[in-house]
Amino acid sequence: MNNERLNKKEGEAWAELLAFAADLYLNEPNSERLTGCRSAGESLIDIFPEEAFPEMFASIKTDPADEILQEYFDLFFVPVSGSYLSPFEAAHREKQLAPELPVLIGQLYSEAGFKPKKLAIPSYMRSLTRPDHIGFEMAFLTRVLNSSLVFMADGDLQQANTLWETAIAFHATYLGRWASAFGKRLEETAKSHLYRGLGGLTQFINREFVRLYQ
Numbered sequence: 403m404n405n406e407r408l409n410k411k412e413g414e415a416w417a418e419l420l421a422f423a424a425d426l427y428l429n430e431p432n433s434e435r436l437t438g439c440r441s442a443g444e445s446l447i448d449i450f451p452e453e454a455f456p457e458m459f460a461s462i463k464t465d466p467a468d469e470i471l472q473e474y475f476d477l478f479f480v481p482v483s484g485s486y487l488s489p490f491e492a493a494h495r496e497k498q499l500a501p502e503l504p505v506l507i508g509q510l511y512s513e514a515g516f517k518p519k520k521l522a523i524p525s526y527m528r529s530l531t532r533p534d535h536i537g538f539e540m541a542f543l544t545r546v547l548n549s550s551l552v553f554m555a556d557g558d559l560q561q562a563n564t565l566w567e568t569a570i571a572f573h574a575t576y577l578g579r580w581a582s583a584f585g586k587r588l589e590e591t592a593k594s595h596l597y598r599g600l601g602g603l604t605q606f607i608n609r610e611f612v613r614l615y616q
Contacts, residue, residue, distance in 0.1 A: 410554060416614075417547040419607055420540045426600050427478070427489060427537030428523045431470045436462055439596060453606055458599030465594045473594050485591050487584065491534035494580040507576060508533040514568070516542050536584065536604075539577045543569055570615045581608040 422442065429435060443459025450456055462470075476483035491507070492500040511518070511533055518538045519528045527537075550565035582605050589601030 410551060413547055413551045413554070416611070417544050417551065419603070420544040420547070423600065423603055423607060424537045424540035424544060426596070427535070427540065428521065428527055430524065431467070431474055431596055433467065436467065436470070436596070439599070443599065450606070453602065455599040455602030455606060458595045458602060461595040462599075465596065470594045470596050473592065473597060477588070477592060477597060485593075487587055487591060489536045489584075490532050491536070491539065491576060491580055492532075494584060503576070504532055504534045507539070510572065511538075511542060514542070514546065516545050534576075536577075536581065539572075539581075540607075543572060543577065546572070573611055574615070578608060578612055581605075 426435070426439070431439075439459045440462050443456045443462070446453075446456035447460060473485070476485050477487055478489045480486055481488075488494070490504075492503045495503060518530070518533060518535075518541065521528075521538075521541055523537075530538075546565050546569045550562045550569070553559075553562040553565065585601045585604030585608065587601070588604065589598050592598045592601060
C-alpha cells in the first residue's frame with residue numbers, strides 16, 4: 403500500500419465504513435445499533451452532502467423499531483416475504499459461475515485465516531455455510547484492510563502492499579461485481595430508513611472503492 407493508492411487515514415476510513423455496513427447486514431437492528439446508525443448519519447451528512455444515505459440513517463428515529471426488525475428478516479431471510487433479496491453473491495452472478503463462487507470464496511477465506519463463524523454475530527448467522535453472504539464479504543475486506551494497516555504501521559510496506567493487492571483482487575473479482583446492483587435493489591425495495599440507507603451506503607462503498615484501483 404503506497405501513498406498513490408491508499409494512505410493510513412484513507413485505509414482506516416475504508417475499513418470503518420466496510421465494518422459498519424457488514425455489521426448491519428450480519429446483525430439484527432437492536433436499539434444500540436439503531437442509535438449508532440443515527441449518530442453516524444448525523445456526522446456523515448456534512449461529509450457526504452451529495453449522498454442520500456447519511457440523511458436516511460439520521461432519520462431512523464421516525465421508524466418503529468419492531469417494524470425495522472421485521473424488515474431485516476423479510477429482506478434477508480424469508481423468500482416468501484414479498485421483499486426478499488438474496489444476500490448471497492451466487493444468486494446475482496452469471497448462472498455458470500454460481501456453483502463455483504461459494505467454493506472459491508471459501509478457499510480465499512481459509513487461505514487468509516478468515517473465519518466468519520468467529521465474527522460477533524448471532525448463532526443463526528454463524529451456522530450459515532455460505533461464504534458468499536454480502537456481510538461476510540464486507541467483513542473479509544475489512545479484515546484484509548486492517549491487516550494491511552498493521553503492517554504499514556510496523557514499517558513493512560511490502561506486506562502492506564501485498565494485502566492491499568489482495569483487497570483489490572477480491573473486490574474486483576467478487577464483491578465489486580454485484581454489490582452496486584444489490585444495493586440499488588435494497589434501496590428501492592426497503593421501506594425503513596435504515597435499510598434504504600444501507601442500500602445507498604452499499605452503492606457508495608462499491609462505487610468509490612472501485613475508483614481506488616481503476
